[in-house]
Amino acid sequence: MAEPFSIKNKLTLMTEPAAAGHRMILSGISLRTGGTSRAPFASLNLGLHVGDDRENVVANRRKAAEEIGFSLERWVCAQQVHGTNIARVTGECAGAGATSPDTAVKNVDGLFTTEPDLLLALCFADCVPVYFYSKQPAAVGLMHCGWRGTVRLGAVRMVETMCRTLDLVPEDIYAVIGPAIAGADYEVDQTVIDEVSKLGRGIRNGAVTPHGDEHYLLDLQALNRAVLIRAGVPQEQIQVTGYKTSVFPELFYSYRKDHGRTGRMMGFIGMKNKGEGTS
Incomplete structure (x- = not known):
């Protein structure tokens, strides 16, 4: 399957717009270049919670x-x-967390909406952004999946929530798995793998590589793809990027590669009415 993301400018990776009725779906993730922040957040840090100058x-x-x-x-x-x-968000939520973390939607790692002209935006620096959309009704969602969110089936919960709320079936869902840490760079211990193993041998075997005594390499992108397929999303409707945060330090922040002191990219997805100008 073709690479879903391309570099549109020095600030963002974008997917190709997808049509959903009279709307266009726009999604992508910011890069680390082209901003004003100084080291260790240089330069386009979009995280308000990491200690950078607000x-x-x-x-x-x-x-x-x-x-x-x-x-x-x-x-x-x-x-x-x-x-x-x-959380399902509406126009009343516009601006939540945009300039202050105090106003962000509380205690959630996933957002979805059926309303246009809202940009769902979550922070990432190795964890997996999973983008979702449906065409009828037109809807978009975004899930932040670190290892905890992944093994607790956050991506599956988004599918189930959109289906239940919008009267969809999993076959109506399209998903894109965005840039995250490479499996070859993500070493975890037995405690993490014990949680992964609860998902079943078939899912574990496609995402886990032994790496010494009680240590393993974990491919979070592959794990999220596998659980989405098990949830009923057609595999031909799941795209996975080849971009890895830990492999392209010139493009991405990586919490692990940068030893925990770094900025954040912003994964985003939203809808515009066709013919509508951007704002």
Whole structure:
């Protein structure tokens, strides 16, 4: 399957717009280049919670917003907690968390909406962004899946929530698995693998490689793809990027590669009415 993302400018990777009725779905992830933040957050850090200067982060977000085509006042951000809670957001949520973490949607790692001109935006720096959309009704979702969210089936919960809420079936869902840490760079211990093993041998075997005594390499992208297929999303409707945060340090922040002191990219997805100008 073809690579779903391409570099559109020095600020973002974008997928090709997808049509959903009279709407166009736009999604992507920011890069680490083209901003104003200084080391160790250089330069387009979009995370307000990592210790960077707030004014620099907000300036970076406004710069990214202009490139993406959704004003910062239409962003909806979440207080991510490495869980699986999901919130449906509406126009009343516009601007939540956009300039202050205090106003973010609380205690969730997934957002979805059926409304246009809202940009769902979550922070990443090795964890997996999983993008979702349906065509009828037109809807978009975004899930933050670290290892905890992955083994607790956060991606599956998004499918189930969208299906239950919007009267869909899994075959109506399209998913894109975005840039995350490479399996070859993500070493975990037996405790993590014990949780992965609860998902079943078939899923574990495709994502886990032994790496010494009670240590393993874990491919979170492959794990999320496997659980989505098990949940009923057709495999031909699941795209997986070849971009890895740990392999392209010139493009991405990597929490592990940068030893925990680093910035955050912003994964994002939203809808515009066809023919509508960007703002």
